[in-house]
Amino acid sequence: MAKARVGLRHAEHIDVHEDDIQDMQDDEAQETLDESMDPLEESGRTVDSSDEEVEDAVQEDMARFEETFVGINKRFRLINRIGEGTFSTVYKAEDLEYNKYSNDWDIDERENRKWSSPAHRRRPSRRPHYVAIKKIYVTSSPIRIFNELELLYDLRDSDSVCPLITAFRHLDQVVAVLPYFQHHDFRDYYRDMKISEMRLYFKSLFTALRSVHAKGIIHRDVKPTNFLYNPAQSRGVLVDFGLAEREGTDSQNCACHMSDEDRRYRINNSVHAQTQSSGHNASSYPKNDTRNSRRANRAGTRGFRAPEVLLKCTQQTCSIDIWSVGVILLTMLSRRFPFFHSADDIDAFLEITTIFGRKKMRETSLLHGQIFETNVPSYSEGGHSLEKIILWCTGRTGDKTQPKKELDDDEKEAVQFLYRLLECNPAKRITADEALRHPFLTKAYEDSEADEDMVDLVEA
Incomplete structure (x- = not known):
């Protein structure tokens, strides 16, 4: 897409009074303030x-x-x-x-x-x-x-x-x-998108995010309704920066930015570790915990928040936008929208646990200095592969009497890309710049060139 350059007119001056904004008394009030409207x-x-x-x-x-x-x-x-x-x-x-x-x-x-x-x-x-x-x-x-x-x-x-x-x-x-x-309504075209069309969609979206992240800005609310896409032009525009912020705003040290050695030391000397060493079982918690509750920016839309946002990471980065893009790709591949539809952050985290399993969620929680325990038996230890999730959502696992159905080669490549987007560790998650160099998106250029060749052939 060509660059869109702004020619600013002489606008009326906007007076902003930097009044002290008091912290919300509880997380529910903060949720109301920062919760974007349900995508449906x-x-x-x-x-x-x-x-x-x-x-x-x-x-x-x-x-x-x-x-x-x-x-x-x-x-x-x-x-x-x-x-x-x-x-x-x-x-x-x-x-x-x-x-x-x-x-x-x-x-x-x-x-x-x-x-x-x-x-x-x-x-x-x-x-x-x-x-x-x-x-x-x-x-x-x-x-x-x-x-x-x-x-x-x-x-x-x-x-x-x-x-x-x-x-x-x-x-x-x-x-x-x-x-x-x-642009068109996402709900009108996402079920019918071919993999080649998905490549063009995400090439345009990651082009926008590369520009945004290069300036150290976190969008914080990436979702289909904030990316105005025109399938006919294979062009989209990222909009609505109402929840966006500069990376590092109100940031405080989080365990996820520590070295592995320092993180292990902190975990081994934590209140939770001391509770365990006192003879209580692994799922015990302090009866009288006098520490202040953790506060972190949780702005965004339900179903698109990254694990570190749900875990109240105090040192969030632009990688939270990448997770949101992964949810959009998962939505397209599974033909389900919204894919995640939780009532609150706890439910949202458990929805992710359903896919990735308890072991991965325990590791992810520890990464941010949190302890995750659940006694719900339906959550498996190892979770499920994204391939299996997509096959199940698209009705290709129901009939056991028929030959086993698998993803086609293009879908498999899309899933490999999806694993890089839905990486629970934000430090290992792919960046927007890396995504544009990933084979899944570089083939978008090949598809475009092939289309141009066909046009030239017709015109000749």
Whole structure:
């Protein structure tokens, strides 16, 4: 995908008062603050026509928005509501002042002009130009809003990342103006994707994450509805940086960043080890534990959080985004969405245990200085292979009288890639840059070249 460069307009200054934000009194309150909307409840597609039918409730919503945000209707013509989330609502709008500004961010316009005559390029574009207006809810923290806009500005020249065009503030209301990208609902195409199409999807997604991670930014909420993908163009754009943060923000030392020797020493001298040595069995815990509960950033969406997020790792890295991408690939290969659908962090961790087994989860917990024990008999010690999970989900293990069914070669290669994404140890998990060099994704370039050869053959 071509680079999308932002041409920032003269926006109204956004005043941010860095008021002290008190810590939440309990984890449930923090969960509410940082929990993104359930993926099944989110809007996830756009339509081709700018004159699409608009529901009465949406018309009323847009009318209220225009009434409360003075002057917005002079710059933009609101068309429809195209997305609703926990922290914002997104509208499709026509940019009425498009020709007054530099619009380097407009990829489609650049592509159109590339094939136009020199005389046509000099003329102002007369076709309608659409943008996405993100209305950020006033319940969002001013620091959170400022952080999102600042990160979007830093990412303005990044491949496959939605750039910030400009932002406006009126009283306590802030809106961000972003490019409008035509895309399809993930639920409309994920079951039918061929492996060759998956390669293109993840090549585009990892191109975006490579740019984001190169700047030390963790997206924290990678999921299908935050990657606007157009299968016809094999192009996607990573959006919604409302929960994103710079790597190292509020970070504290965690056992996962210690050497193996130091980690073993810490475990052998832990409160848990002392409890065991006092004659209690392995699953015993201190009766009176006076230590403060561990606090860590747990922002994101249920079902897409990495194990270290669920274990409250205090030194999280960009690798948490890679795990989320792995969940998307697992969803495509298994044809199940959402694949994980837990009610809370404990259930989410047990869902992962179902696949990887108790032994792996004990090791993963110890890596972050936590102890994992369960007496639920249905969780096996060794877990199940991802191949078996996919065969079971796609109905290829039911009939024992038929020959044993296996994954085809392309699926096997996808699963090998999936193991690198769903690596429970974040230090061993593949990076976005490494993913783009993995054979599973490098073949996406070969597939594209083969398609071009076929086109050339037809044209000849």
